[in-house]
Amino acid sequence: MSEQGGSLLIAEFNANFPYDYSAGRYASYFFKQLKEKKKIMGIRCPKCQRVFIPPRPACGYCFVRNKEWVDLGDEGTLWGYTIVQFSFLDPLTGLERPIPYGYGFIELKGASTRIQHFVTASDLNKLRIGMRMKAVFREERKGSLSDILYFKAIED
Numbered sequence: 001m002s003e004q005g006g007s008l009l010i011a012e013f014n015a016n017f018p019y020d021y022s023a024g025r026y027a028s029y030f031f032k033q034l035k036e037k038k039k040i041m042g043i044r045c046p047k048c049q050r051v052f053i054p055p056r057p058a059c060g061y062c063f064v065r066n067k068e069w070v071d072l073g074d075e076g077t078l079w080g081y082t083i084v085q086f087s088f089l090d091p092l093t094g095l096e097r098p099i100p101y102g103y104g105f106i107e108l109k110g111a112s113t114r115i116q117h118f119v120t121a122s123d124l125n126k127l128r129i130g131m132r133m134k135a136v137f138r139e140e141r142k143g144s145l146s147d148i149l150y151f152k153a154i155e156d
């Protein structure tokens with residue numbers, strides 16, 4: 001109701017705004033390697049030797065351009081995690097993700113930074129900080145971080 005006592009006009013419509021944007025030179029190379037070769041690439045600072053993942057054009061510590069790509073393999077260490085118990089919409093799919101599931105920080109061998117991703121083990125309660133993890137890739141990859149389904153614990 002407006003102040004004059006009239007009713008509001010409501011117009012319903014479904015807005016569809018598809019768009020694409022450039023991932024940039026560094027992220028494009030990173031995603032292309034992930035899609036085509038199942039390679040997880042980092043980039044090394046020529047001055048301090050830190051290896052960044054995801055790759056970035058410049059080292060924030062040394063302010064120099066990063067140029068040397070490094071194949072980090074598909075194994076790393078679990079640095080922290082949580083087991084998600086509350087269901088919500090997965091922004092990658094728009095669908096509710098089945099619970100429970102693990103989400104954590106993984107430091108790939110040779111990297112100086114960590115990436116966040118889904119994590120799992122034969123039993124989620126077996127997840128522990130310091131565990132060795134291995135990336136599990138999708139069969140059909142699109143060139144996005146979701147080309148990695150999750151990191152799974154390497155258990156004895």
Ligand SMILES: [Zn+2]
Pocket residue numbers: 045046047048049050059060061062063
């Ligand atoms: Zn540096």
